[in-house]
Amino acid sequence: MKKIISILVALLMIVAGAVVLTGCGTETETLPPTIVEDNDARAFHVGILSGGPIPAFALGRPGFETRLTELMQEAGHTVRFTYQNSNFDSATAVSIATTFAAQRVDLIFSMGTGASQQALPVATSAEIPLVFGIITDPVGAGLVTEMSTGSSSALPMETQVDLLEELLGTSLDANNRVAFLYTTDEDNSAASLGRLQAVAPEGTIVPFGIPANGLEHLTQQFINIAADSTIRAIYIPQDNQITEQMQMVQNLNRAQNPGRRLPIVVADLPIVEGGAVASHSVSFSDNGARAAELAFEILINGTWPQTFYLPSADTMPLYINLTEAEAIDFEVPDPLVQRADQTF
Secondary structure, three states, X not given: XXXXXHHHHHHHHHHHHHHHHHHHHOOOOOXXXXXXXXXXXXXXXXXXXXXXXXXXXXXXXXXXHHHHHHHHHHOOOEEEEEEEEOOOOHXXXXXXXXXXXXXXXXXXXXXXXXXXXXXXXXXXXHOOOEEEEEEOOOOOOXXXXXXXXXXXXXXXXXXXXXXXXXXXXXXXXXXXXXXXXXXXXOHHHHHHHHHHHHHOOOOOEEEEEEOOOOHXXXXXXXXXXXXXXXXXXXXXXXXXXXXXXXXXXXXXXXXXXXXXXXXXEEOOHHHHHHOOOEEEOOOHHHHHHHHHXXXXXXXXXXXOOOOOEOOOHHHOOEEEOHXXXXXXXXXXXXXXXXXXXXXX
């Protein structure tokens, strides 16, 4: 019996020594000089739901993943991501969110209004936080709740009026107006129209809309725009249906009135290279990174942000497409070119 007791004591001493060594091996410089147990480090699982295959979401995803990974590593944690694309199909978005809930992900990051709206009831029912990104009007879309917050891509519209006036070299007035080209039943686009009209001189932002899945109406709208001599530029908001067809938009702008082809200003930076002349807008990669910072606060600190993130004028890059300007025989003012963060 004494022999057995001696063996047990020896084993206990070995185990205790191993625990001490293991604890010392997990100390980090960012923590007080105390032993940190292995179970203090957590491995998080985040589900990413993309509304569709567009440049904005393609840029927002790595911005989110990179920033959240960086923050987690600094805090001594790890995170893995499961990415799914709903391809603008609401039933698919619900199915993806349901799968995430069944997997008990720690958080869902959703990009786009439709996908976020479809995912929110599922996330709320499963008590999983939802952080959205790249959404123009999250309040109007009903996405700011006790279980959801995120980063909006809604632009400060004063910056858009300033860009249009500087590009045209004149103030907007009755003889210098802007065609607002959008999808009429796209909530984000309609909200952007109202916000731009509210800050521009009255009557200077003229809506030219097409219905959903109504790209065949674009030709007629470009005929209407070309027929109005007071229209001096075209503005396209963050409207997926139209920006996905930028090549068609570019061709129509060049063909309908060759003697008076108009500069196109867009709210999506990635679209500039595809046929627009200018954009002073949000960086979608940065928008994803800001959403990651909110996600980190929720997951690690248990802090729910009081407000969602909104871009400001000093966070927005300026892109100028000199190649397109030359193609439509439009001269971009030199001060804009000099200030541009990127030219094409």
